[in-house]
Amino acid sequence: MxxxxxxxxxxxxxxxxxxxxxxxxxxxxxxxxxxxxxxxxxxxxxxxxxxxxxxxxxxxxxxxxxxxxxxxxxxxxxxxxxxxxxxxxxxxxxxxxxxxxxxxxxxxxxxxxxSAIARTLQFPGTPFPVADYSGLWAASAEPGWGLSLHQGAYSTLFGALLVFDRVNQPQWYTLQAGRWITATRWTGSLVRSEGSPWSSAVYVPDATHYLVVGSASLDFRMAPGQEDKATLSYTIEGQNVTKTIVRAPLR
Structure with missing residues (x-):
């Protein structure tokens, strides 16, 4: 003791x-x-x-x-x-x-x-958002899929689109390599990623592939009574889709 x-x-x-x-x-x-x-x-x-x-x-x-x-x-x-x-x-x-x-x-x-973020003094100026649109977005009447958005300090936007294919199998795509067209409108590429299965004991880097399959745009303009809603438009292999999405109020 x-x-x-x-x-x-x-x-x-x-x-x-x-x-x-x-x-x-x-x-x-x-x-x-x-x-x-x-x-x-x-x-x-x-x-x-x-x-x-x-x-x-x-x-x-x-x-x-x-x-x-x-x-x-x-x-x-x-x-x-x-x-x-x-x-x-x-x-x-x-x-x-x-x-x-x-x-x-x-x-x-x-x-x-x-520090303040330095903005380029030019005309016309480079657009940048005045709000942070990070969060989980989805169509309120269509449960089962969603869009996870992450916005960086320098306004870089990255998204993961979680959807289902034509035979109801889950697929995910990423929104990247984009730019702000206005303070509320972003456009970029839609990328499909493939790689080793999650259950694999060994991750094989050579099995990872990235393919640009289309484009995507987000419009965050809000009218009175339409707060926290946005318009998502994207094209995958020639198929055009436009949806009104709502940000989940996670608190």
């Missing part, structure tokens, strides 16, 4: 885990964020002391205070990397603080800058 002095030393070491810089310096991810890009505070923590279920974030002026409540651990836990979502911020200078609710003190503080 361990002595009381050994237990005391172990407890002291565990509480030392509250100083997260002992493991690694806190980081803002991505390291050079741009306006309205999703940001995370990355910490290396003691997985016993740090209780992720107690984490909360608040904004005070330009300081994001990350609250948490530590657990009391007799034996130190293992190091764990934790990403905490801070949000998407406009350009400017900010700071993030890690605050233990038990003491109310900030144990760590990191300053960072969110």
């Amino acid at each position: 361990p002595s009381l002095s050994l237990i005391a030393r172990a407890a002291a070491a565990a509480f030392a885990g509250l100083s997260f810089s002992a493991f690694a310096v806190p980081q803002i991810v991505p390291a050079e964020p741009v306006a309205l890009e999703r940001l995370h505070l990355r910490l290396t923590v003691d997985d016993c002391v740090f209780d992720k279920d107690t984490v909360g974030v608040e904004l005070r002026e330009r300081t994001l205070r990350v609250h948490h409540r530590s657990r009391q651990c007799i034996v130190p836990g293992a190091p764990e990397v934790v990403d905490i979502l801070l949000g998407a911020l406009p350009a400017g200078d900010y700071a993030a603080e890690l605050v233990d609710d038990a003491s109310g003190a900030a144990s760590e503080r990191i300053a960072f800058r969110v």
Whole structure:
């Protein structure tokens, strides 16, 4: 049975885990964020002391205070990397603080800058969206298929179209290599991918093939009463399809 002095030393070491810089310096991810890009505070923590279920974030002026409540651990836990979502911020200078609710003190503080995205000064200008259209989209009256969209910080759009073929077998295509025609209209290529089956014990890179089978366009213009709806048009092997799609309200 361990002595009381050994237990005391172990407890002291565990509480030392509250100083997260002992493991690694806190980081803002991505390291050079741009306006309205999703940001995370990355910490290396003691997985016993740090209780992720107690984490909360608040904004005070330009300081994001990350609250948490530590657990009391007799034996130190293992190091764990934790990403905490801070949000998407406009350009400017900010700071993030890690605050233990038990003491109310900030144990760590990191300053960072969110840069504005440089736009080309030309006429006519290059169109770019003023909203983020990421999400899961589908036709509300046609369950079973969907379009998963992901929009990057620099307005790059990538989509995965999950549909069925003429014999009701599932197929998926990707929307890529496109550009914004206006602030609400995007057009690009539709690509079919083939490769090793998911059940294969060994992935064979040479079995992967990409084939442009058509084109796709998305129109996100909204009229009053038609919020969160868009028009999807695509062509696969000469077959034209146009649908009204709705973004799923995942909250």
